[in-house]
Amino acid sequence: xxxxxxxxxxxxxxxxxxxxxxxxxxxxxxxxxxFYIAGTGINAYGDAFFEEYRLEDATFSxxxxxxxxxxxxxxxxxxxxxxxxxxxxxxEGAYRVRVFVPNRKIDRYEIQTGRxxxxxxxxxxxxxxxxxxxxxxxxxxxxxxxxxxxxxxxLRPDYLYMVENVTDDYKNxxxxxxxxxxxxxxxxxxGGGSVNNKVVYGENADELAFRRxxxxxxxxxxxxxxxxxxxxxxxxxxxxxxVMSSWFILVIFPFLTVALVCILLGRRIRAxxxxxxxxxxxxxxxxRLMLHYSLFAVIxxxxxxLLTAAAALILARPFGSIGLADYEPMRPDFTxxxxxxxxxxxxxxxxxxxxxxxxxxxxxxxxxxxxxxGQVGSxxxxxxxxxxxxxxxxxxxxxxxxxxxxxxxxxxxLGIFLGAMIVAFAFSFIDSVKAVGDQAHGEFGTFRYxxxxxxxxxxxxxGGEAVLALPYEDGDGSRFTLMGLxxxxxxxxxxTVEGERADPEHGxxxxxxxxxxxxxHRGDEFTFRSIATLEEHTVRIDGVIRNGYQSYVLTSRExxxxxxxxxxxxxxxxxxxxxxxxxxxxxxEIVSDTTYQTQMENMMRAMGGLIYAFMIIGVIVCIASxxxxxxxxxxxxxxxxxxLKVLGLENRRIDSMILSANHLLLIPGIALGTAAAYxxxxxxxxxxxxxxxxxxxxxxxxxxxxxxALITAGGYAASLLLLRRKVGRAxxxxxxxxxxx
Amino acid sequence: MFIEIKGAKKQYxxxxxxxxxxxxxxxxxxxxxxxxxxGPSGSGKSTLLNMIGGxxxxxxxxxxxxxxxxxxxxxxxxTAYRRRxxxxxxxxxxxxxxxxxxxNVQVVAEIAEAPLDMxxxxxxxxIEKYRYRFPRELSGGQQQRVAIARAMVKNPRLLxxxxxxxxxDTRSSRSVLRFIEKINRQYGxxxxxxxxNEAIAGLADTVVRIRDGRIASAEENGEKRSADEIEL
Numbered sequence: 001x002x003x004x005x006x007x008x009x010x011x012x013x014x015x016x017x018x019x020x021x022x023x024x025x026x027x028x029x030x031x032x033x034x035f036y037i038a039g040t041g042i043n044a045y046g047d048a049f050f051e052e053y054r055l056e057d058a059t060f061s062x063x064x065x066x067x068x069x070x071x072x073x074x075x076x077x078x079x080x081x082x083x084x085x086x087x088x089x090x091x092e093g094a095y096r097v098r099v100f101v102p103n104r105k106i107d108r109y110e111i112q113t114g115r116x117x118x119x120x121x122x123x124x125x126x127x128x129x130x131x132x133x134x135x136x137x138x139x140x141x142x143x144x145x146x147x148x149x150x151x152x153x154x155l156r157p158d159y160l161y162m163v164e165n166v167t168d169d170y171k172n173x174x175x176x177x178x179x180x181x182x183x184x185x186x187x188x189x190x191g192g193g194s195v196n197n198k199v200v201y202g203e204n205a206d207e208l209a210f211r212r213x214x215x216x217x218x219x220x221x222x223x224x225x226x227x228x229x230x231x232x233x234x235x236x237x238x239x240x241x242x243v244m245s246s247w248f249i250l251v252i253f254p255f256l257t258v259a260l261v262c263i264l265l266g267r268r269i270r271a272x273x274x275x276x277x278x279x280x281x282x283x284x285x286x287x288r289l290m291l292h293y294s295l296f297a298v299i300x301x302x303x304x305x306l307l308t309a310a311a312a313l314i315l316a317r318p319f320g321s322i323g324l325a326d327y328e329p330m331r332p333d334f335t336x337x338x339x340x341x342x343x344x345x346x347x348x349x350x351x352x353x354x355x356x357x358x359x360x361x362x363x364x365x366x367x368x369x370x371x372x373x374g375q376v377g378s379x380x381x382x383x384x385x386x387x388x389x390x391x392x393x394x395x396x397x398x399x400x401x402x403x404x405x406x407x408x409x410x411x412x413x414l415g416i417f418l419g420a421m422i423v424a425f426a427f428s429f430i431d432s433v434k435a436v437g438d439q440a441h442g443e444f445g446t447f448r449y450x451x452x453x454x455x456x457x458x459x460x461x462x463g464g465e466a467v468l469a470l471p472y473e474d475g476d477g478s479r480f481t482l483m484g485l486x487x488x489x490x491x492x493x494x495x496t497v498e499g500e501r502a503d504p505e506h507g508x509x510x511x512x513x514x515x516x517x518x519x520x521h522r523g524d525e526f527t528f529r530s531i532a533t534l535e536e537h538t539v540r541i542d543g544v545i546r547n548g549y550q551s552y553v554l555t556s557r558e559x560x561x562x563x564x565x566x567x568x569x570x571x572x573x574x575x576x577x578x579x580x581x582x583x584x585x586x587x588x589e590i591v592s593d594t595t596y597q598t599q600m601e602n603m604m605r606a607m608g609g610l611i612y613a614f615m616i617i618g619v620i621v622c623i624a625s626x627x628x629x630x631x632x633x634x635x636x637x638x639x640x641x642x643x644l645k646v647l648g649l650e651n652r653r654i655d656s657m658i659l660s661a662n663h664l665l666l667i668p669g670i671a672l673g674t675a676a677a678y679x680x681x682x683x684x685x686x687x688x689x690x691x692x693x694x695x696x697x698x699x700x701x702x703x704x705x706x707x708x709a710l711i712t713a714g715g716y717a718a719s720l721l722l723l724r725r726k727v728g729r730a731x732x733x734x735x736x737x738x739x740x741x
Numbered sequence: 742m743f744i745e746i747k748g749a750k751k752q753y754x755x756x757x758x759x760x761x762x763x764x765x766x767x768x769x770x771x772x773x774x775x776x777x778x779x780g781p782s783g784s785g786k787s788t789l790l791n792m793i794g795g796x797x798x799x800x801x802x803x804x805x806x807x808x809x810x811x812x813x814x815x816x817x818x819x820t821a822y823r824r825r826x827x828x829x830x831x832x833x834x835x836x837x838x839x840x841x842x843x844x845n846v847q848v849v850a851e852i853a854e855a856p857l858d859m860x861x862x863x864x865x866x867x868i869e870k871y872r873y874r875f876p877r878e879l880s881g882g883q884q885q886r887v888a889i890a891r892a893m894v895k896n897p898r899l900l901x902x903x904x905x906x907x908x909x910d911t912r913s914s915r916s917v918l919r920f921i922e923k924i925n926r927q928y929g930x931x932x933x934x935x936x937x938n939e940a941i942a943g944l945a946d947t948v949v950r951i952r953d954g955r956i957a958s959a960e961e962n963g964e965k966r967s968a969d970e971i972e973l
Contacts, residue, residue, distance in 0.1 A: 387841050387873055393848040400839055640837050646796060647849050647891070648824025650817075728816075732796045 010296065016726075017268065017635075018299050020628035021261045025304025026311065027620050028253040029344050032246050033312040037334050038323035039242030041316075045332035046160070046235040053108045054081075055157040055232065056198040058225045060211075062218035065195050070217075078210040079202035081105055088190040090144050095129075096164070097143055099179045099193075101186045106198040107158045109180065112329065113137055114152025120185035127153035128162050128328040129177030143179065144189055154180065158226075160328050161234035165452075165589045166224065170600065171326060208534060220532035222471065228479045230693065235327065241687070242323055248680075253422075253621070256414055258348055260625055262355035263411050264632050265297050269359045270376065271636055276363055277371025290360045297356030298349045305345030312336045322610045394653070398661035401633075408636075411629045412662045416669025417676070419622020420712040424677035426615035427704035430604065432681060435699040436549070437600035441593045443547040447491035447575040451582055452589040456570045463580050465489050466571035468560045472528045472537075472553070480514050480528070480551040484560025484571075491575040492554075496543045505556045507542030513695050514551040515544045526553065530564070537563050548695025615711075622715035630659065630723050641730045651728045658727065659720055666716060670709045674700070677708075743772035743931050744793065744899070749802035749812075751788055751954075762788035764954035766802070770933065770947060775925055777945035778935040785954040786935040787903055793933065794827050794901050795819035807898055824852055828892030828930070832904035834884040836876040836891070843872040846891045853895035857928075862890045865927070866920050882913025886920060893924055900924070902934040906941065911973045918944060918968035943971035 011018060066074070071082050083105040090097045102109065112127040114137030125141060130153040140147045156178070164176040186193060197214075201207055214220055226232045269276075272293075279289060313336060320334035366376050385403055386396045402409050444450075452469070460466050468484035485492055487505045494502040494509075502509045510520055520526045520541050527538040545554060558568040574580065604611075634641065637658050644654045682698040689695055749766040752759055762785045770776045780786045791797045792804055795811055798819075804811040806826065814822060829835075836845050846863065850856040863869040866886040876884050885905060892900055902921065906914035922944060925932050934941060942948045943966040950957040 387844070393840060393844045393851060396844060397839060397848075404839070639835075640839065643835050643837060644848070645820065646794075646823065646829055646835070647852075648820055648822075648827070648895075649848075649852055650820055650824075653852065733791060 011299065014268070016631050017264065017628055018303070020624045020631065021264065021300035022303040022307065023624045024257045024261060024621065024628060025254075025300050025348050026307045027617055027624065028249075028257040029304065029308040029348070030311055030315070031253060031614075031617055032250040033308060033336060033340065033344065034315060034319040035242050035246035035249060036340065037312065037316045037336055038320045039239045039244075039246060040337075041320050041332040041334040042239035042242065042323065042327075042330070043236060045330055046239065049110070049155070049160070049330070050157050050235075053110060053157045054106050054200065056106050056226055057201045057207075058199050058223060059158070059229070060197050060199065060214065060223040061195070061221045062197065062214060063221050064218045066197060066214070066218050074210070074213070078213070079205040080210060081200040081202070083198045085196045085198055086186060086190075086193045087196060088186070088193040092142060092144075095175045095177065097177055097179050099123075099143065099181055099186065099190065101183045101193075102180050103198065106200055107156055109154040109156040112153045112155055114150065117151040117180070117182055120182050120188070121148055122151040123148040124152050124154045124180040125150055126159065126162065126173075126178040126328065127155055128171075128173035131329050132173045141179070146189070148179075148181075154178075155328050155330065157232070158229065159231050160330060161231045161238075161326060162328055163231055166230060168595075173328075211532075212534060215532045215534070223531040224471075224479075225477050228473070228477060238323075238326060244687070253418065254348070256418055257621070257625070258351050260411050260414050261300055261348075261352060261628070263407050264628055265352060265356050266359040267408065267632055267636065269293050269297075269356060270363065273363055273371045273376050274374050276360065277368050280364060281368050281372065286361070286364050289364065290357045293360045294353045294356040297352040301347075301349030301352045302345060305341075305348060308344050309336065309341040312341070319613075322613070325609070394657045394660075397657045401637075401658065402661040402664060405633075408629065408633060409662075409665060412626065412633075413665045413669050415622060415625030415629055416666055416712060416716060417673040418625060419618050419715050420670040420673025420708055421677045421680070422618025422621060423615055423711050424674040424700060424704070424708040425680055426611050426618065427708055428677055428681040428698065428700040429611055429614075429684075431699040431701050431704050432685060432696045433600050433604050435697045436694065437597035439697065440549045440600075440694075441595075441597070443493055443549060444591075444593075445491050445493040445575065447577055448593045449576045449579055450591040451574045451576070451580060451587050452591070453572045453574070453582075454586055454588045456566065456572050458567065458569050458571075460486075460569075461571070461574045461580075463578065464574035464576035465491050466557060467492070467573040467575060468557050468564070468566070468571050469552075469573045470560065470564050471531055473531050474518055474528050478517060479531075480518070480553060482528075482560050482563060483552045483554045484557035485554065486557050489575075491577060493545065493547060494554075495546055497546050498543070500543070502543055502545055502554065504554050507555065508539040508559075509543045509545050509554045510541050511545050511547035511550055511552050511554070513548050513689065513693070514553060515541075516548075516689050516695060517551055517693070528553070533565075548697065551693060619711060619715050622712055623719050626716055626719035627722060630662070630719060631726070633662075634658065634723055634726050638730060641727055642732045645730060646732050651724070654727055655720075655724055659723075662716075666713060670712050673712070674705055674708050742769040743774075743807055744768070744770040744933075745803075745805045746789075746793070747803045749789070749792060749804060750800045751785075751792065751797070752800055761785075761954045763792070763799070763802075766951075766954070766956055768949060768956055768959060770931065772807070772931055773925070773929045774946040775921075775932045775934065775944055776947040776949060777942045778933065778949045778951055779937070779939060779942060780935075780951035780957075781937070784951045786951050788954075789951065790901050790903050790933065790935050793899070794829060795822045824895070825854060826898045828895060828897035828900045830885070830888045830892050830900065830902040830905045832907040834876065834881075834888045834908075836884055836887055838876055841873050841875055842868060842879070842887050842890075845876070845887055846894050849891050850894045855896055856894050857896045859890075859894055862894050865923065866890045880913065881909050882916055885909060885913070885917050889917065889920055889924070893928070893930070896928065897930060900930045900932040902932065904936055905934065906936070906938065906973070914973050915968055918971075922968050938973070940971050940973050944968060 066084060075082050083103055085103055086101040088099050090099060117123060125135065135150055137150050137152050139150045141150055159178060162171045162173050164172045211223060276289060316334040316336060324330055363371065363376060370376050385400055466486055470482045471479055472482045473479050485504050496502050497512060515521060522541055522543050524541050525538050526541055527536055529536045561568045561570050641654055641658060678698060678700050685696040685698045746766055746768040749763045751763040752761050754760055766789060778786050792799055799812045802812065811822065840848060846859055850859055863872060866889055868883060868886050868890060871879055871883060906917055909917060921932060924930055945962050946965060948962050949959045
């Protein structure tokens with residue numbers, strides 16, 4: 001059919017539209033692809049690694065060590081796999097090391113570089129630290145005064161997210177690492193060391209019965225199920241977050257983009273109504289015309305989809321690697337599933353095809369005479385706006401452009417909205433993470449140091465305030481800390497969400513994080529159990545203390561001790577406003593007032609690339625969508641633009657008539673896009689409570705709002721600037737010829 | 742002379758497809774006169790009008806209007822020239838569909854240095870009562886009168902009319918020509934009309950015939966008649 005010769009010719013004439021529509025389709029689909037690839041890649045790697053290296057179901061410690069000969073009997077009786085893991089902590093000043101004897105059954109390691117130690121002078125170290133600090137096989141490392149040679153680096157399944165303490169909120173691979181020594185060397189250096197027990201429950205194993213037996217015989221001092229161990233859960237939780245984000249992105253951005261391209265396609269087809277009318281008048285069948293225009297419409301879908309698939313193949317590895325920033329150096333296989341790639345081409349293509357087909361169909365329902373006169377789609381009512389008002393024609397024209405074409409105005413608005421939303425979301429993420437660093441310690445209290453001790457002490461510490469802090473869990477095994485303070489405690493934050501001072505001497509209080517995690521409120525009864533004895537306790541909650549970073553139930557030291565079955569003067573943590581002199585082996589963990597800030601700074605450093613990539617995508621979406629829309633607007637107004645030039649109006653004046661009306665959309669577009677971004681961030685932060693176990697305050701600073709507005713307005717101005725040339729190039733002679741049609 | 746054209750050449754296309762729309766046109770016109778340019782389709786008359794109006798540029802030759810050399814002007818200078826000096830009237834009116842009658846005229850008045858009174862112009866062209874109507878709500882004759890009002894409101898030195906009656910019936914054509922005549926008389930506007938219609942030549946002070954891009958003849962009209970006298 002000769003008509004089909006228009007394809008090649010028309011593509012050239014409408015190249016800016018096809019390019020911008022294809023870029024829009026590509027950029028938004030790419031965001032979905034990359035998040036999806038990162039999430040599924042990490043999940044698949046985690047599943048395989050956990051299975052191959054036999055991930056624990058729980059780690060526990062006992063006051064009395066389980067004798068080696070009891071292990072097989074426990075395994076048989078309860079259908080579990082049990083292994084004792086020997087370890088020791090060493091503080092070398094510049095770095096801290098947790099040294100292990102290799103396990104045989106549970107949480108085995110995988111060599112990443114180098115080889116197994118061949119002698120007692122060789123060690124393996126964790127791969128994340130080695131990579132971060134440039135330590136390679138053959139390099140020396142000093143532990144407890146002895147220089148060892150690094151034989152290789154490793155990963156282990158219960159340390160894929162390298163938090164030093166399970167209560168930390170962000171990894172530490174700069175000053176903390178794991179090491180494996182030969183059993184003989186470990187014995188020589190540390191004697192027996194400390195012991196943790198690793199357990200994997202069989203299919204029919206009774207976990208509670210096993211824990212009761214262990215507690216009865218060996219007195220449980222700690223029990224940490226894998227699902228409460230952030231070093232383990234983080235793998236799937238962050239990956240799930242990527243996958244969830246990908247579907248969220250898919251629902252919001254490609255949907256809006258596809259809708260935007262469909263609107264533009266519809267308008268472009270409407271602009272061809274005279275030709276459609278002519279062809280119809282000449283007897284061209286409806287189905288043929290529908291097919292003809294629908295094939296034009298598939299171009300952005302096919303090109304965008306194919307470009308996306310190609311870009312995803314190229315970017316999957318580098319982008320996925322950004323997603324890996326928080327983990328130990330895992331090597332997931334980031335691949336784009338064929339069905340997703342195919343869907344990325346087929347779905348938008350079909351939607352564009354259908355949109356064009358429906359538009360032509362609706363046009364052909366109109367009388368041919370109206371098509372030939374080009375009157376379809378003109379809104380006579382909106383034209384009359386301000387027609388009797390004494391104001392400048394430029395203003396009247398601009399207002400009619402805006403109100404008279406709600407679809408077109410909506411598309412411009414969507415472009416601004418989308419761009420502002422993505423940019424503001426990126427800023428909000430940065431602000432929220434910074435807010436954690438800035439606010440967290442203030443919500444803890446006024447102490448500068450918190451010393452978590454390795455053992456229970458009695459009485460009152462010198463130079464600090466005593467705290468009894470014990471892990472408890474709810475019926476689902478989710479953890480929190482039962483905290484006991486003295487009546488005269490001053491260093492812990494006791495301000496409730498109502499702004500009152502909590503009275504732990506006479507009641508029980510939960511932190512806001514604890515309240516969110518367990519769904520308890522003031523006046524509720526909260527039932528929890530000891531992780532050792534599994535004994536249940538129910539307390540009435542008298543208030544909520546503002547602290548979104550720690551999950552705790554707070555009461556007096558006496559009441560906490562009573563619940564734990566301890567003497568009332570026992571404590572195991574000390575708060576102080578100055579550094580205290582504790583021996584290294586007395587302290588399990590030190591939290592300082594800058595700990596959170598440092599952790600959040602590390603987090604931003606690791607995730608910065610992802611966030612700024614997101615921001616750039618926002619700017620591209622903004623420019624591409626506005627370019628496509630305003631380009632269509634100029635095409636639609638081509639005749640008027642040319643005529644205004646003939647009449648002697650300068651380009652600047654024509655610009656202001658045709659384009660300036662859209663400036664009005666900048667303010668609501670940016671305002672609503674920014675508000676939407678804040679809403680999305682608030683949702684994201686709420687999801688974070690489950691994953692990261694901290695309440696990140698959704699934050700968007702005035703400075704970020706200003707930058708969002710400037711960047712979005714900059715993108716808008718850039719697209720206008722690109723298109724101003726098009727106004728300047730409008731062909732006056734051709735426009736006069738058009739007028740003769 | 743108000744208009745002086747020397748050796749004007751314009752070629753469209755290249756090689757075998759090259760068409761000489763103007764092939765060495767020499768022509769002049771005195772101020773305040775009505776000139777009718779006659780010629781068949783493709784003779785180059787619209788191209789000549791576009792060149793005089795500053796819509797397009799010559800390949801060679803020179804056009805001087807009221808002492809100002811048009812050929813060789815930059816785009817910006819040509820825009821200023823059109824704004825200050827030229828009023829256009831086209832066969833198919835080329836009114837802006839989104840603007841009312843009043844606004845179509847006002848858009849030009851707003852950019853003119855010394856616009857005429859808009860109400861006076863609308864009254865002179867007998868379209869005052871349609872001022873709030875949109876172009877598609879008017880007949881062809883009425884639209885053409887709006888186009889004339891739009892061209893005249895800036896009080897141009899030169900009015901260029903391209904087949905201004907080509908789309909009109911006899912009655913409307915006569916009415917429009919009456920207004921052209923009236924404007925020429927009332928404001929002394931030099932007027933250049935290009936047309937196929939030999940009858941319109943009766944209005945002219947000068948009649949130019951153009952063929953294949955060249956001036957075939959240029960004569961003073963010794964039998965000038967009014968719009969009511971010519972046979973359309």
